[in-house]
Amino acid sequence: MNQHFPATAKIPVGTPERPEDVVRLTGLKRRFGATPALDGVSLAVQKGEILGIIGRSGAGKSTLIRCLNGLERPDSGQVFIEGREISRLGERELQPLRRRIGMIFQHFNLLSAKTVEDNVALPLKIEGHPRAERLARAAELLELVGLSEKAKAYPASLSGGQKQRVGIARALAARPALLLSDEATSALDPETTRSILALLKDINRQLGLTILLVTHEMEVIRSIADRVAVIDAGRIVEEGPVWSVFADPKSAITQSLLGGIRPQLPAEIARRLTQGAGTEAILKIDVAGEAARGPLLSDLAAAVPGSFRLVHGGIDYVQRQPVGTLFLAVPAADAIHLEQVIAFLRAREARVEVLGHVASFA
Amino acid sequence: MSPVLLELLLRSIWETILMTAASGFISLLFGLPLGLALVATDRGGIAESLWVNRVLGAVINGFRSVPFIILLVALIPVTRLIVGTSIGTWAAIVPLSIAATPYYARIAEVSLREVDHGLIEAARAMGGNRWTIIREVLVPEALPGIVAGFTVTLVTLIGASAMAGAIGAGGLGDLAIRYGYQRFETSVMVAVVIVLIILVCGIQWAGDRLVARLDHRA
Numbered sequence: 001m002n003q004h005f006p007a008t009a010k011i012p013v014g015t016p017e018r019p020e021d022v023v024r025l026t027g028l029k030r031r032f033g034a035t036p037a038l039d040g041v042s043l044a045v046q047k048g049e050i051l052g053i054i055g056r057s058g059a060g061k062s063t064l065i066r067c068l069n070g071l072e073r074p075d076s077g078q079v080f081i082e083g084r085e086i087s088r089l090g091e092r093e094l095q096p097l098r099r100r101i102g103m104i105f106q107h108f109n110l111l112s113a114k115t116v117e118d119n120v121a122l123p124l125k126i127e128g129h130p131r132a133e134r135l136a137r138a139a140e141l142l143e144l145v146g147l148s149e150k151a152k153a154y155p156a157s158l159s160g161g162q163k164q165r166v167g168i169a170r171a172l173a174a175r176p177a178l179l180l181s182d183e184a185t186s187a188l189d190p191e192t193t194r195s196i197l198a199l200l201k202d203i204n205r206q207l208g209l210t211i212l213l214v215t216h217e218m219e220v221i222r223s224i225a226d227r228v229a230v231i232d233a234g235r236i237v238e239e240g241p242v243w244s245v246f247a248d249p250k251s252a253i254t255q256s257l258l259g260g261i262r263p264q265l266p267a268e269i270a271r272r273l274t275q276g277a278g279t280e281a282i283l284k285i286d287v288a289g290e291a292a293r294g295p296l297l298s299d300l301a302a303a304v305p306g307s308f309r310l311v312h313g314g315i316d317y318v319q320r321q322p323v324g325t326l327f328l329a330v331p332a333a334d335a336i337h338l339e340q341v342i343a344f345l346r347a348r349e350a351r352v353e354v355l356g357h358v359a360s361f362a
Numbered sequence: 363m364s365p366v367l368l369e370l371l372l373r374s375i376w377e378t379i380l381m382t383a384a385s386g387f388i389s390l391l392f393g394l395p396l397g398l399a400l401v402a403t404d405r406g407g408i409a410e411s412l413w414v415n416r417v418l419g420a421v422i423n424g425f426r427s428v429p430f431i432i433l434l435v436a437l438i439p440v441t442r443l444i445v446g447t448s449i450g451t452w453a454a455i456v457p458l459s460i461a462a463t464p465y466y467a468r469i470a471e472v473s474l475r476e477v478d479h480g481l482i483e484a485a486r487a488m489g490g491n492r493w494t495i496i497r498e499v500l501v502p503e504a505l506p507g508i509v510a511g512f513t514v515t516l517v518t519l520i521g522a523s524a525m526a527g528a529i530g531a532g533g534l535g536d537l538a539i540r541y542g543y544q545r546f547e548t549s550v551m552v553a554v555v556i557v558l559i560i561l562v563c564g565i566q567w568a569g570d571r572l573v574a575r576l577d578h579r580a
Binding site for chain 1: 480481483484485486488489490491494498499502503505576578579
């Protein structure tokens with residue numbers, strides 16, 4: 001038997017093989033008892049990118065990230081790291097591979113009995129480097145994360161943000177090809193979160209390090225990810241560049257996860273909203289790209305006679321792309337006027353949804 | 363107290379220290395690996411093997427449930443095999459060690475079990491093997507508890523060594539019974555009690571200081 005099948009033969013459609021993929025997952029499944037934690041996940045991470053995986057707790061994100069360094073074993077499916085299938089490897093074969101993959105954790109997982117520099121140097125000790133070399137590398141990394149003066153301190157004396165910086169330094173010690181971040185900022189306050197995310201982004205740029213992070217916070221995705229995959233009940237329900245998923249979230253779960261950082265209809269108006277008749281129609285307008293960049297509302301006012309009022313809204317920049325949501329109240333008495341407004345906005349490639357009607361204040 | 367009694371007292375102190383130190387050392391030598399084995403082979407441990415865990419646990423419980431005074435006599439053949447005699451200070455070290463080892467294994471087990479599982483996972487994620495996890499994570503992280511538990515074991519051994527007089531091992535307990543109690547030498551009894559208090563306090567103090575130096579958790 002000397003048959004040659006193309007290497008891509010077994011790979012399901014949707015995950016084309018690219019040599020620059022650091023990680024490629026195909027049809028990953030894993031159950032715990034009766035509940036599937038992963039239910040057929042296929043995903044690729046390209047060299048140098050930051051891929052964010054977002055989902056609610058229990059969606060399967062921790063199981064997913066643990067499959068990448070063999071801390072968790074899938075029931076079926078394949079995990080390729082730098083082109084090598086690892087899901088069937090034994091513990092002994094996984095050990096050298098794990099040294100190519102750094103990992104940071106929600107609760108930092110620093111060793112309390114070791115000083116900061118010994119924590120950072122531990123991956124090198126595991127690799128068998130001499131002590132002088134380990135400490136030199138640790139000093140270099142502590143410099144990178146801005147904690148040089150804490151080299152001899154014990155982790156217990158550090159703040160949460162400092163602990164995570166040590167965690168990052170430790171994860172980078174063995175010069176990994178991939179950094180896994182498991183809810184690395186979830187235990188930190190918003191300001192510290194921002195500084196840790198900025199550090200990760202810096203490292204990504206300076207070292208060209210590929211990062212895969214899982215989180216339940218859309219804000220994390222917004223600040224540093226290039227691409228996002230939304231996971232729900234063990235499946236990837238949506239995937240794409242962050243700005244495009246933000247501009248046009250397809251699934252209900254994505255919309256709900258975005259809820260926290262997108263403008264929402266003010267509660268006072270939402271309370272009075274009815275599906276029956278009212279004096280004003282409330283429109284939700286999602287804009288991105290050109291529609292968000294141009295003078296949309298003044299063009300609308302010039303093109304369509306009749307009034308409307310801005311109720312709430314805002315335009316944000318995601319990956320330097322404007323993405324926003326506006327809420328307009330348009331008098332509903334004149335049905336033609338309302339239709340003209342909607343038609344004008346749709347012509348500008350905005351997504352328009354009539355949420356309902358309210359009785360006006362007057 | 364007569365010079366003869368004083369000399370007896372000094373010799374008894376030395377015998378007690380010898381029995382406690384020797385059997386303490388042996389229980390540390392075997393009890394710590396046993397404690398590690400209990401934690402490692404348990405469900406979710408780094409070398410999970412439930413039947414090994416159960417057998418180990420049953421053997422340890424078996425030894426721990428036998429009262430020491432009975433163990434002392436029951437182990438006479440074993441003692442004779444190891445030391446060559448069943449009488450004297452060295453002979454007492456065998457049953458003392460065999461009693462203290464499972465005791466200390468359980469104490470070490472408790473400390474090792476308290477090590478945060480996330481730390482073990484971090485070491486695995488770095489590419490560490492079982493030996494790395496034991497050497498870099500489990501033992502160093504549990505060290506304050508391991509030392510504190512060893513202090514408790516030593517103090518318990520001082521108490522247990524008093525019974526070793528039953529096989530002619532000497533020591534402070536034996537002195538107190540034979541002279542202080544049976545010969546009504548109250549001064550001997552008082553001296554023994556004072557020496558024991560000093561010994562126990564000294565061990566506890568040294569142990570606490572060592573723990574404070576090793577503990578960087580808060």
